[in-house]
Amino acid sequence: MIERYRGQRVAVATLHGKAEALAPALxxxxxxxxxxxxxxDALGTFAGDVERPGSAREVVVEKARRGMAMSGCALGIATEGSFGPDPLLGFLPRHEELLAFVDDVHGQVIVIEHFGHDTNWVSKPIAPGEDLMARLEPLLAAVGLPTHAALVKPNRWLPSAPRAETATAAETDAGAGTGTAPRATDPVPAVRMPVAKGLSTAAAVLDAVERMAAASADGLARVEADLRAHMNPTRLRVIASLGEALRDRLATPCPDCGVPGFGRIHVDAGLPCELCGTPTDLVRAEVHGCSACACRVTQPRGDGRTTADAGHCPECNP
Ligand SMILES: [Zn+2]
Ligand SMILES: [Zn+2]
Known part of the structure; x- marks a missing residue:
């Protein structure tokens, strides 16, 4: 079944070194x-200067399809990362990464998910001036310079009151138009927020903090981890592991139609309490399925557990 893909071209939509991370597995x-x-970038940036135009799942499939259209490949891969504080454990950073495999040969779309806390995501405002280097040091350690890069942007950006004159040309490449000088009567154009990305030395971050603070409505800069894959070996490792998960999926043919890619598509909650049998939020069963046909197989949990600890029970431990 693996032979189905031998010699087939697959488009990996990226500017950021993801194909190299996926190649060892695929x-x-x-x-x-x-x-x-x-x-x-038109489908959203981590810096927040361009918002994502849909859900992560919609965008990752759209990215893969654009790569296929551009290259003429019938197969496409893309990944989409989302980062931020964990919504439940607010103090912990959380990384969600989706990998989409779009396969127009067999008519299937496979999306594989990763959720984890192993990320250098961080986002903090900082004031320029006195002792800046000393105040920056713990932040740069959290980002992981120099093996990981930082980015710096204005802490508060007001597009209707542009103060972007401190940004370099590259930082406002999608900004206001070029060539024609604005007339005094023109409405103030919305200017894209300047962002200094890929900063891997303390000196570069320091310089960017001074410039972005000057462009910010509140006089502060915001320092964050640069989450683009080629600037972030921690994220690249996650992308490589998603490649391995896709490899395992593609090595499993559907028992009905034979298309490669059979695997877990969702989980059913409701593992019964060990004492009273009430369904809990824990996973009861895994549903394995085919993305090309309607074949579904429900399997018990991989670890063999058939009851939940009473500590998870809404009746015994409300
Ligand atoms: Zn119970
Ligand atoms: Zn099938």
Whole structure:
């Protein structure tokens, strides 16, 4: 079944070195990964200067399809990361990464998810001036310089009152138009927020903090981890592990139609309490399915557990 993909080209939509991270897992299947230099900034940026136009799941499939359209491949891969404080454990950073495999040969879309706390995500406002380097040091350690990069942006950006004159040309490449000088009577154009990305030295961060604070409505800069894959080896490791998960999926053919890619598509909650049998929030069963046909197989939990600890029970431990 693996032979189905031998020698097939697959477009990997990225500017950021993801194809190299995926190749060790997917190359042995015979897939020929082609990095397609697709600028996906229009589908959202981590810096927040462009918002994501849909859910992560919609956007990751759209990215894969754009890469396929650009390269003429019938197969496409893209990944989409989301970062921020964990909504339940507010103090912990959380990383969600989706990998989409779009397969127009067999008519299937496989989306594989990763959730984890192993990320250098951090976002803090900082004032320029006195002792800046000393105040920056713990932040730069959290980002993980120099193996990981930082980005700096204005803490408060008001697009209707642009103060972007302190930004370099590259930082406002999608900003206001070029060539024609604005007349005094023109409405103030919305200017894209300047963002200094890929900063891997303390000196570069220090310089950017001074400039972005000057462009900010509140006089503060915001320092964050640069989450783009080629600037973030921690994220690249997650992308590599998603490649391994996709490899395992593609090694499993559907028992009904034979298309490769059979695997877990969702989980059913409701593992019964060990004392009273009430359904809990814990996983009861895994549903494995095919993305090309309607075949579904419900399997018990992988670890063999059939009851939940009473501590998880809404009746015994409300
Ligand atoms: Zn119970
Ligand atoms: Zn099937």
């Amino acid at each position: 190359g042995p299947l015979g897939l020929m990964l082609e990095a397609v230099p697709l600028d996906t």
